[in-house]
Amino acid sequence: MKISKKQSVKKLNFNTLKFSGIILFVCLLLTQVNVFSQTKKGEKTCIECHKNTVKKDILHGPTATDCTVCHVSNGAKHPLENVTGFKFLEEGANLCYSCHEETQAEFKKKYIHKPVKKGKCTECHDVHSSNNKNFILEQSPALCFTCHEDFEKAEETAISIHKPSFDGKSCMICHTPHASNQKRLLVENSKQLCLNCHNKTITENDREIANIGKQLDESSHIHKALKKRCTSCHNAHFSNKNKQLLKETYPLGNYAKGLEDNYTLCFNCHDTDLLNLKNTTTATEFRDGDRNLHFLHLNKDKGRTCTNCHDVHSANNTKLIAKTRKFGRWSMPLKFSENENGGTCTGCHKALTYKR
Ligand code: HEC
Ligand code: HEC
Ligand code: HEC
Ligand code: HEC
Ligand code: HEC
Ligand code: HEC
Ligand code: HEC
Ligand code: HEC
Ligand code: HEC
Ligand code: HEC
Ligand code: HEC
Structure with missing residues (x-):
């Protein structure tokens, strides 16, 4: 069975970040707080007050480096009660695309997942730090269930369920989370996708499920x-x-x-x-x-x-x-x-x- 290749961010063009490819761990970070040393002497660093942002295991490159590559001061003193101290360098997905140029190019496909189209990257990604690879908030299918609730309910109530939709990588076996040239965000041609698995006899709870691929090949x-x-x-x-x-x-x-x-x-x-x-x-x-x-x-x-x-x-x-x-x-x-x-x-x- 073919599974969509994880397309990693390739050579990102960073002038400010010199360690593309490295994911820093919190412990490592804490010994290297000098990366947060823009503050004046005696003033606290961002993470001293915002521990939550670096709390999880895997840090997003720029979070480990400099909060202000994304949060730009708007001139107001920070922190002041009820006063916003920062604006984003860019809004929505454009903030992400400002560094992930190749990702932006990759997402320009025929069919785009609605939250991606709307620039709501943070509905699925934690921008600061995460316990999951790729900074996703949860693994599939739980991540998908947060919006596609009917799927979660179906597992309990439906007359029949298709095991691969709920087991293991589930949704991600057949769909990409961002964009695809195939309808319904499929990772490949719909029929081929089915035949990737149904080109052999499947035994499920002692029941044999026919090899449809072979049958099609052998039929006139x-x-x-x-x-x-x-x-x-x-x-x-x-x-x-x-x-x-x-x-x-x-x-x-x-x-x-x-x-x-x-x-x-x-x-x-x-x-x-x-x-x-x-x-x-x-x-x-x-x-x-x-x-x-x-x-x-x-x-x-x-x-x-x-x-x-x-x-x-x-x-x-x-x-x-x-x-x-x-x-x-x-x-x-x-x-x-x-x-x-x-x-x-x-x-x-x-x-x-x-x-x-
Ligand atoms: C200031 C530059 C910068 C911005 C802005 C930025 N990223 Fe990243 N991102 C990085 C770097 C650097 C890495 C590490 C790349 C690597 O390991 O090859 C990274 C890695 C990632 C990864 C891990 C997968 C991978 O390619 O390694 C994800 C997912 C990600 N970023 C999502 C986002 C999202 C979503 C946004 C917007 C909310 C965003 N990034 C904004 C610089 C940035
Ligand atoms: C002395 C503690 C302290 C320091 C240092 C600090 N913050 Fe904050 N920050 C706060 C508090 C308190 C709030 C408001 C409550 C909240 O939203 O958590 C806040 C809110 C924010 C917010 C959301 C509201 C806004 O103003 O936009 C951002 C973004 C932010 N801080 C970023 C930063 C960055 C980046 C740095 C480092 C340059 C920083 N903070 C340094 C205490 C601090
Ligand atoms: C890659 C860009 C990026 C970097 C780097 C970054 N942030 Fe953020 N930050 C965001 C975005 C985007 C949001 C809005 C999150 C959302 O909508 O869920 C945010 C939200 C926040 C907030 C308010 C909501 C919250 O999650 O608590 C605070 C506070 C904050 N960031 C602090 C920081 C601090 C401190 C750092 C450095 C340690 C930092 N950020 C680094 C992009 C970034
Ligand atoms: C519906 C949830 C969802 C949304 C919305 C989303 N992502 Fe993702 N993203 C994922 C998942 C899940 C993965 C892990 C893919 C894998 O493991 O194959 C991922 C992986 C990534 C990666 C690393 C691997 C790759 O495919 O290049 C980057 C970079 C990334 N997302 C950026 C973004 C940006 C930028 C946005 C907003 C424009 C965004 N994502 C919106 C769920 C989402
Ligand atoms: C933040 C909410 C959100 C999350 C999380 C989410 N989706 Fe969606 N998804 C949507 C919305 C909104 C639509 C559009 C529904 C519509 O138009 O009726 C959609 C549509 C879809 C479609 C149909 C696309 C089409 O062209 O008709 C697929 C397939 C899909 N999502 C798969 C996934 C998968 C797989 C995941 C988990 C990786 C996921 N979704 C997570 C919000 C979400
Ligand atoms: C075995 C492959 C496969 C798996 C696994 C899978 N899907 Fe799909 N999905 C499809 C196909 C094929 C379609 C297109 C159906 C059509 O042609 O009408 C589709 C369509 C969709 C749609 C569009 C609306 C609809 O119901 O037709 C959504 C939303 C969706 N899938 C979400 C998910 C979610 C969420 C998961 C994980 C819980 C998931 N899919 C797992 C193959 C799969
Ligand atoms: C990742 C492998 C995989 C893919 C892809 C896949 N299937 Fe399946 N399919 C299975 C397995 C395993 C079973 C047996 C477990 C079960 O009944 O869910 C099964 C069972 C079935 C059954 C019999 C269900 C029953 O209760 O007797 C049908 C019908 C079926 N699949 C249709 C499809 C269609 C249509 C597609 C394409 C949209 C597809 N499958 C894609 C693995 C797959
Ligand atoms: C015209 C409607 C139709 C289409 C299109 C169709 N099927 Fe079926 N499929 C059925 C029916 C009806 C059954 C139950 C057959 C029976 O009782 O003999 C079935 C049964 C199955 C089974 C279970 C076989 C078993 O041994 O229990 C699998 C697997 C399956 N189909 C896969 C597929 C795949 C893969 C495709 C696409 C290549 C496909 N089907 C297209 C109507 C269809
Ligand atoms: C599942 C069993 C079954 C199968 C399979 C079946 N038949 Fe029949 N057939 C019957 C029964 C029972 C009758 C008698 C119906 C009645 O008179 O009520 C019948 C009646 C007939 C008759 C009418 C005889 C008469 O003159 O009254 C013809 C012709 C016929 N079948 C042809 C076929 C053909 C051709 C096929 C193969 C494509 C076929 N049958 C497959 C059960 C079957
Ligand atoms: C008893 C056997 C038998 C059963 C049961 C049967 N068919 Fe047929 N069917 C045939 C035969 C034999 C032909 C071919 C007639 C010819 O062209 O000589 C046929 C032809 C057809 C055709 C081609 C168009 C036509 O009517 O000639 C369709 C469509 C069709 N059947 C659908 C169905 C559907 C739907 C059902 C169930 C609701 C069904 N059949 C049940 C034996 C059967
Ligand atoms: C999505 C539409 C669709 C569904 C659902 C469907 N069919 Fe068909 N079927 C077709 C088409 C299109 C043809 C070709 C008709 C033609 O060439 O005139 C066809 C042809 C047939 C034929 C004749 C084959 C031939 O060589 O001419 C039979 C028998 C048949 N279907 C049986 C069934 C049965 C039984 C079911 C229900 C289990 C079913 N079909 C469901 C679309 C469908």
Whole structure:
């Protein structure tokens, strides 16, 4: 699996800071307070009064050097009650960009995370010191949950959750926090991202999850719904509607009542006539004369679900007709063949043929 490369700040152009690349630790700093010696004799240094700014393990370069590279005196004596003594050299992100020139260039991508666009770097970064690498306030996913609360709630309440969205580096496996040329701040092409992991069989709690990548590679027919992305049917994070991260209703067993509402997933893109019309010569090709065989198989209290016959991802038969269907422990062969103007199947029944 590919994970976005951490892009480090490269050669920063500092005239005032000579130790680019070095992160000083507090203990080290305290033995070198001479870097804060601009104050007149007898006057306290900034950090003597503002211990909090240097309290954490990793110091931001300029904080370790000179507070006034960012906080510029506005002339007022400091500290005075209710009097502001400083202004920022620059406001918002421009303050950061004044040194992190390459970062600014990097963030100029097609899609920019809203807080980054608004220059709210300090919503995620501590500018002074931090216990986390890159001065982030918290690690992902906790950092992301501070604004994307619904994700945190979902872990408890959703019908299905996608493990990588909540484990380990979670959000950062698939997203960049700043900007991307891919929609939704993805680290790479949406479909490829899924296939980075789903190019092998995954075993989860003794359950085997099929190798979708291999299946696509070995199929002559790919469902057009997944030409561009998997997320036309799956949610990448969690689903409040269905198991298997499906965005809409779809019955996952072999049987279901033949109601549109049970198949919202498919009928988002396909016409419901194939389910509802008992007789038709236009709504579907799966018919014997004008007898709609979709209707025949589906439209009952115990109707046969689509995946009894179709493989929703890809297949080697036309019309995504599956090679086999799981029936409990049995992988039942469908033995579908196309005939002139129709087809034949064995499996649930002896060879039965339809002709349009
Ligand atoms: C006065 C110059 C200066 C300003 C202003 C500044 N930084 Fe930095 N920053 C540095 C230096 C120097 C480093 C250490 C670079 C290195 O290790 O290569 C650094 C490192 C970092 C790092 C650690 C990752 C890295 O590239 O090593 C982050 C994150 C960071 N700064 C964020 C910010 C943010 C956010 C702002 C604005 C609120 C900001 N900086 C403003 C000079 C500055
Ligand atoms: C004698 C103690 C003392 C010293 C020395 C001191 N400060 Fe402060 N500073 C305070 C107090 C008190 C406040 C107001 C309460 C607060 O916000 O923490 C304050 C507030 C601030 C603020 C926020 C309000 C404002 O005025 O903009 C900044 C920024 C600041 N100090 C920066 C600095 C810098 C930079 C230095 C060193 C050049 C410095 N301080 C030196 C005590 C001090
Ligand atoms: C890289 C730029 C930068 C440097 C260097 C820097 N600060 Fe700040 N400081 C900021 C920014 C930006 C904020 C506003 C933080 C926010 O919005 O959360 C701030 C806020 C503050 C505040 C008010 C709020 C708070 O966090 O307590 C104080 C006080 C302060 N700084 C003191 C200092 C002192 C003392 C130093 C040197 C030890 C220092 N700063 C070095 C950028 C800097
Ligand atoms: C939504 C949260 C968030 C916001 C907002 C944000 N950052 Fe970051 N930033 C992160 C995280 C998380 C990382 C760590 C990335 C990693 O580990 O791959 C990071 C890393 C960095 C780094 C070091 C690595 C790199 O990607 O170059 C710099 C520099 C940086 N941020 C600067 C900024 C600046 C400047 C802003 C404001 C324009 C900003 N960030 C806004 C979350 C954020
Ligand atoms: C400071 C608040 C804040 C934090 C922290 C935050 N986000 Fe966001 N995020 C937003 C806002 C605001 C939007 C825009 C929402 C909208 O337009 O409806 C957004 C949108 C997004 C989007 C959709 C972008 C798009 O193009 O539609 C993604 C993906 C995202 N955030 C991921 C993350 C990740 C990953 C993290 C943690 C590293 C994170 N966010 C942390 C505020 C935040
Ligand atoms: C397995 C990859 C993956 C992981 C892990 C992941 N996302 Fe996403 N995320 C996506 C994809 C793909 C989309 C685009 C969905 C689409 O095409 O509609 C997306 C979209 C989003 C959006 C836009 C709105 C939406 O819901 O579609 C937000 C916000 C977001 N992600 C936040 C997060 C947060 C926060 C985390 C961590 C808790 C996270 N993501 C983890 C792949 C991922
Ligand atoms: C970092 C690896 C990784 C990435 C990237 C990834 N997955 Fe997964 N996926 C897993 C793992 C591990 C499981 C098994 C654990 C689970 O069910 O969440 C899984 C399970 C699933 C399941 C079955 C869920 C169930 O309950 O049966 C679906 C569907 C799925 N992923 C779709 C996607 C889609 C769509 C994408 C792209 C947006 C994607 N995955 C990206 C690792 C990944
Ligand atoms: C047309 C809708 C649709 C699209 C698009 C789609 N899926 Fe699925 N996916 C499903 C359905 C429906 C199931 C449940 C299948 C079943 O019960 O046989 C499923 C099941 C899965 C499973 C679980 C398999 C198992 O063995 O439990 C994974 C993993 C998965 N899909 C990954 C993907 C990936 C990766 C993509 C993109 C390459 C993708 N899906 C695109 C509808 C879709
Ligand atoms: C995001 C839209 C979308 C969703 C959701 C969707 N499909 Fe499709 N499906 C398509 C498109 C587009 C085609 C191609 C139609 C064409 O070429 O005329 C297609 C074709 C098919 C075909 C015929 C394949 C062929 O070779 O002509 C079958 C069978 C099929 N879909 C079944 C399903 C089933 C079952 C579901 C629900 C699990 C579903 N589809 C959900 C978009 C979708
Ligand atoms: C009993 C097996 C079976 C079931 C169950 C089934 N189909 Fe089909 N379906 C077929 C066959 C066979 C064809 C191919 C007809 C032809 O072209 O000869 C087909 C064709 C299609 C097509 C291509 C357009 C058309 O109608 O000819 C779509 C779309 C489709 N099915 C969707 C679905 C959906 C959605 C479901 C579930 C709601 C479903 N099918 C359930 C056997 C089935
Ligand atoms: C899940 C089991 C199942 C599968 C798979 C299945 N069928 Fe059927 N099929 C049935 C049942 C049950 C009936 C009888 C329905 C009734 O009469 O109520 C039937 C009836 C038929 C009939 C009508 C026979 C008649 O004249 O009454 C034809 C034709 C047919 N199936 C063709 C197919 C084709 C072609 C496929 C493969 C794409 C297929 N079937 C797959 C269960 C299945």
